[in-house]
Amino acid sequence: MDRKDDGVYRAGFACFVGRPNAGKSTLTNAIIGQKIAITSNKPQTTRHIIRGILHRPDAQLVLVDTPGLHRPRTLLGERLNDLVRETWSETDVIGVCFPADEPIGRGDRFISAEVGELKAKVIAVVTKVDLVNPQTLAQRLLTVSQLYDFAEIIPVSAVSGHQVENLIDAIVRHMPESPQLYPDDIITDEPEQVLIGELVREAALEGVREELPHSIAVIVEEMQVEGKLTKIFADIYVERDSQKSIVIGSRGARLKEVGSKARVQIEKLLGTKVYLDLHVRVAKEWQRDPKQLRKLGF
Template sequence: MGNQQSNYKSGFVSLVGRPNVGKSTLLNRLVGQKIAIMSDKAQTTRNKIQGIYTTDKEQIIFIDTPGIHKPKHRLGDFMVRTALSTFNEVDVILFLVNVTEKRGPGDNFVIEKLKTIESPVFLVLNKIDQVHPDELLPIIEDYAKELDFAEIVPISAIDGNNVERLVETIGKYLPEGPQFYPEDQVSDHPEYFIVSELIREKILERTREEVPHSIAVIVESIKRNENDKVEVNAVIVVERQSQKGIIIGKGGKMLKDIGMNARKDIEALLGDKIYLELFVKVQSDWRDKQTYLKDYGYNQDDY
């Protein structure tokens, strides 16, 4: 921005919390665009998706980390390390909790990890639209005795309640600094990653328990064809033949449904009409094989 003030502030904020507390919903609310996938299944966000919030006074770069949980396999182990690795690189950590559920082992696991961190930690109590205001104080006291939070902010990510106050409070902790990204940029991820996440979201929404997290989506190409339509080719990788059958569905119906719904979101993201081609491939136990994890973009050497 040309008229940037001399005391312009910018910084990085990490969103953490156990799986499924509303981190992606909050990120999308802050950035105003659908860039993080939203699903009520745990552990859907795998990489650091960054949302960028820009005004003429400040720029906040949000890092949405995978939910912290006790790892069950190598992919899970990598996801936890990814989340923890962001903690010391940021100006503020938002520890998001769901006020409709009691503090559980998952929250305690995160709190234990946060005790060793230098960055200021905010306790962000999400889903306050679902509880009576009188219920909030005991919840706040319960968490506050576990950790000395820099700030405590109750919000509702889904309806935007108090989110503005959260942003203002974050602003107080940001150092003076440059605008890192152009004001119209909302994510530093290449389209490939966001497109693959949108496709994955549609699969998880429709298949529920039958296809757990043993799927990866690899976007192989995004290119304009001779009819001026953007062609997107993507491969859905599953672990078992039975999962392939579920995703394709009877007479190809499920795959068609996934493709149609993903296409709408991708068109909104790219601002262009697209042609989406989806393939399904079986690669047994890809989550535990180092080489496959690398191929599918989960590169442990980065952390």
């Protein structure tokens, strides 16, 4: 199907949903063309709703990135689920992501049923098609088509770019007629500090043992611009002393590595040289404590 070349300008909000690790953030980044949502191979790494904005001559597409819906075990988990549902109810188009390299499971059925209740147009997106052979893909597409009456079903690979343009066209087709929602020069409406905090958290998550993914939070305490240098002071919060020593590493080696990885990404984001000062702090059991959750921005 082609774009609607009917001279109508369309604008609206869309989001990708799916069980954790279905490829939602990677797809968001591929569409916006910049790294705006953090990606990690650990499930449930997306915590903040980061919007990316795609500008086209005929449309403006505002992508909302949500955490994966999951069965909550902590207060943080419950808040994340509430956040997801709230976002879903405010979007025009929802893309439900199904990874091609994994069979359809209970989680996929649960999510398809949940979005079926909403007023948004619902599209199925079969992700990671570069990882499977044509027979497996055909089987996945058939199973997906039986889950729910999707407006469209589109197989894509965010990594190779396969069909990403077609997916964008499909989303835009189902957007309402509307004037622009954001000015031309904006690609995300998240404050820089949140994005910087996310880049630090992504670097801190890399290569740590399985027990840490949910225990790390980052707060950017201060930013100072001095000529062509931006000084950033940030705290990495964990829940226990044992986690603190994992993040710092032997003689501070791991923290140093986190700092240099994050700095490269932050310099790309800001377009300036960056001095990054990181400290690791313990906030006991912060995921279960309403006061600490508020302080850490949840």
